[in-house]
Amino acid sequence: MRFRVDAVITALALAAGLLTGSAAIAQEPADSDAIARGKYVFDAAGCYGCHTDEKSKGAPLAGGRALKTPFGTFYGPNITPDPEHGIGGWTLEDFTRALRQGIAPDGSAFYPVFPYTSFTGMTDADVANLWAYLRSVDPVAEPSKDHDIGFPFSMRWLNSVWQSLYFEAGRFDAYEPPPGVATDDVAAWRRGGYLVHALTHCGECHTPRGILGAKDETLSLAGNADGPDGDPAPNITPDPATGIGDWSVGDITTYLQIGMLPDGDFAGSAMAEVIKNSTGKMTDADRRAIAIYVHSLAPIEHRVARKK
Amino acid sequence: MKKRFSFGGLAVVALVVGAVGIVTAPAFSASSADIVKKRQETMKKMGGHMKAIKAFVETGEGSAADIARRAAEINEISMKIPDLFPQGTSLDDVMDPETGAKPDIWKDFAKFKAAASNLGELSQKLEHVASDGAGRQDIGAAFGDMGKNGCGGCHKPFRKKLEKK
Numbered sequence: 001m002r003f004r005v006d007a008v009i010t011a012l013a014l015a016a017g018l019l020t021g022s023a024a025i026a027q028e029p030a031d032s033d034a035i036a037r038g039k040y041v042f043d044a045a046g047c048y049g050c051h052t053d054e055k056s057k058g059a060p061l062a063g064g065r066a067l068k069t070p071f072g073t074f075y076g077p078n079i080t081p082d083p084e085h086g087i088g089g090w091t092l093e094d095f096t097r098a099l100r101q102g103i104a105p106d107g108s109a110f111y112p113v114f115p116y117t118s119f120t121g122m123t124d125a126d127v128a129n130l131w132a133y134l135r136s137v138d139p140v141a142e143p144s145k146d147h148d149i150g151f152p153f154s155m156r157w158l159n160s161v162w163q164s165l166y167f168e169a170g171r172f173d174a175y176e177p178p179p180g181v182a183t184d185d186v187a188a189w190r191r192g193g194y195l196v197h198a199l200t201h202c203g204e205c206h207t208p209r210g211i212l213g214a215k216d217e218t219l220s221l222a223g224n225a226d227g228p229d230g231d232p233a234p235n236i237t238p239d240p241a242t243g244i245g246d247w248s249v250g251d252i253t254t255y256l257q258i259g260m261l262p263d264g265d266f267a268g269s270a271m272a273e274v275i276k277n278s279t280g281k282m283t284d285a286d287r288r289a290i291a292i293y294v295h296s297l298a299p300i301e302h303r304v305a306r307k308k
Numbered sequence: 309m310k311k312r313f314s315f316g317g318l319a320v321v322a323l324v325v326g327a328v329g330i331v332t333a334p335a336f337s338a339s340s341a342d343i344v345k346k347r348q349e350t351m352k353k354m355g356g357h358m359k360a361i362k363a364f365v366e367t368g369e370g371s372a373a374d375i376a377r378r379a380a381e382i383n384e385i386s387m388k389i390p391d392l393f394p395q396g397t398s399l400d401d402v403m404d405p406e407t408g409a410k411p412d413i414w415k416d417f418a419k420f421k422a423a424a425s426n427l428g429e430l431s432q433k434l435e436h437v438a439s440d441g442a443g444r445q446d447i448g449a450a451f452g453d454m455g456k457n458g459c460g461g462c463h464k465p466f467r468k469k470l471e472k473k
Contacts, residue, residue: 231469250366258455259463260362264355266455268408272464280456305471 031132038133041126044199044286045119046278050076062086062140067113070226071213072149074113082139095131101169102159109159111147112167112213121172121198166214172198181296188285192293195286196221200278202294205233205270208302221297223304228270232304239299252291256280340397344407347392350385357382358455361434365448372438375447379435379454386431386458389424390417399468408468420466427458 042048053064062085063078080086087095094105102116103109110116122130152158174190181189196202207215208224222243223235235243244252251262256279259267267275279287357378364370398411413420434450442450 232471254362254366258452259460260358260455262359264358264362265351266358266459266463266467268463268467268469271469272460275456275460276464 034129034132035136037125038129038131038136040282041130041199042133043278043281044195045130046200046274047079047130048277049273051079052076059138059140059142061134061137062142063144064142068229069113069213071113071153072147074111074147074149075145077144078140078142079134080137080140080142081135082141085141085143086139087134088139092128092131095134096127099127099130102163102167108156109163111153111156111159112162115201115204117167117215118198118201118204120167120169121194123171123194126199162212162214166212178296178298181292185292188289188292189296191286192289192291195290196293200290202236202290206236208304219300219302221294222300222302225304231269233270235300235302235304236294237297237300237302238295239301242301242303243299244294245299247295249288249291249295252294253284253287256282256287256290257284340394340402341404343392343394343397344402344405344409347397348405348407350388350392354382354385354459358459361447361451365444365451368444372441372447375451376435376438379431379438382454383428383431383435386424386428389427389462390421393420406470408470410466410468413466420462423462423466426461427454430454430458 048060050065050067051061051063052058053062053066056064058064059080061078061080063076065076067074067076078086081088083089090098090105097103097105098110098114099116099119099122101120102112102114147154172194174193177186177189203215203221205227206221206224207217208219208222209226210216221236222239224233227233237243238245238247240246247255247262254260255262255267256275258280259272259275261267266272279290282290360370361375361378364372364375393409393413395414397407398409398413399407400411430450431454434447434454437450438447
């Protein structure tokens with residue numbers, strides 16, 4: 001009994017320490033397991049791609065990568081632990097609210113280009129580990145670039161209105177798999193669903209968006225003509241004519257690992273980046289989980305054409 | 309007399325240059341289309357090898373000796389890649405056939421050449437692993453490395469994905 005009380009007191013003291021977010025405690029290295037697990041979450045969530053200006057040889061996570069969208073050009077901000085330019089002044093609570101609700105510590109709402117509409121489904125453990133990892137990287141005193149977007153989208157407060165119209169926060173629900181999924185694969189299928197919809201946020205590029213930028217869930221993963229940098233993101237439902245109906249689970253797994261298409265061709269541009277920074281670093285089991293899930297989707301006939 | 313002669317000579321030169329210009333201009337654009345066709349055939353050939361190697365890694369179809377042969381051929385092709393990308397054959401220059409070659413290739417051709425020679429190195433590694441009689445798992449690792457960093461290392465910065473026809 002005595003032991004348990006001590007444990008509770010220690011836990012409370014620790015929690016209080018975390019909440020005060022004092023510099024000394026912020027510098028305290030989190031346990032290395034959490035950091036390692038957080039690195040995995042970080043890779044799976046593809047944070048690096050948008051928050052690093054690799055083309056201009058920018059420092060990792062110091063922000064600046066241009067993301068061209070139909071609404072303007074967005075620049076991923078600095079997410080290193082620099083207190084002034086990065087997120088060094090944030091607490092785990094701030095971070096959780098940003099990922100789950102799309103709200104910054106100052107109460108303003110993020111543009112949905114930051115995939116919080118997917119990250120809202122993340123588990124508590126993944127959020128906490130990701131936070132531990134982000135605290136462990138080198139701080140970089142590099143100011144974030146302002147987004148380059150025209151009126152009316154430049155009015156940030158509209159994001160709150162957008163959220164009330166299109167966004168519902170909530171954990172990812174693992175529902176029942178469709179009949180084609182083998183009993184042995186059900187756990188993998190659920191994991192795949194979590195990765196596809198929450199962590200790896202495939203739909204952010206592969207699901208088309210409406211005029212105000214909300215994903216059209218009736219065409220979930222059925223391809224988006226306005227993908228990153230104006231390139232189309234293909235239909236990845238198993239429709240034989242317009243999707244990837246002729247890909248096997250093994251084809252999808254290999255693709256996510258090394259970028260090879262079933263015909264021997266190799267991915268280029270945005271998806272090659274995703275493979276290099278994200279899916280290529282996942283475990284075989286997670287890649288297979290994504291493949292099982294994507295392969296089980298209901299096919300949607302939706303042809304995606306490049307806009308000339 | 310002398311003056312007239314040189315004038316006439318100039319006129320002849322101008323005529324010849326003009327005629328050559330007329331003849332070579334369309335010939336030149338036809339040849340860049342030919343180059344694009346040739347390199348697409350070459351890439352398809354490599355794709356065929358990649359497909360076969362993947363089948364071996366996945367199912368054991370074929371033999372390690374066959375993989376070594378295919379890797380050697382990919383290695384040979386990798387050395388020809390820079391020559392298959394002369395100036396004036398980017399996606400902005402050649403419309404038919406459609407090409408995904410980004411103009412970035414010629415902005416930093418040394419980097420492009422380095423990416424091609426990286427494929428050369430990695431394909432050689434695969435060839436060695438396969439001819440040393442390594443198992444499917446080791447061949448798979450060398451194959452993955454070559455695909456991701458060799459093929460992907462070039463396609464990521466330099467190739468725009470074209471739509472399926």
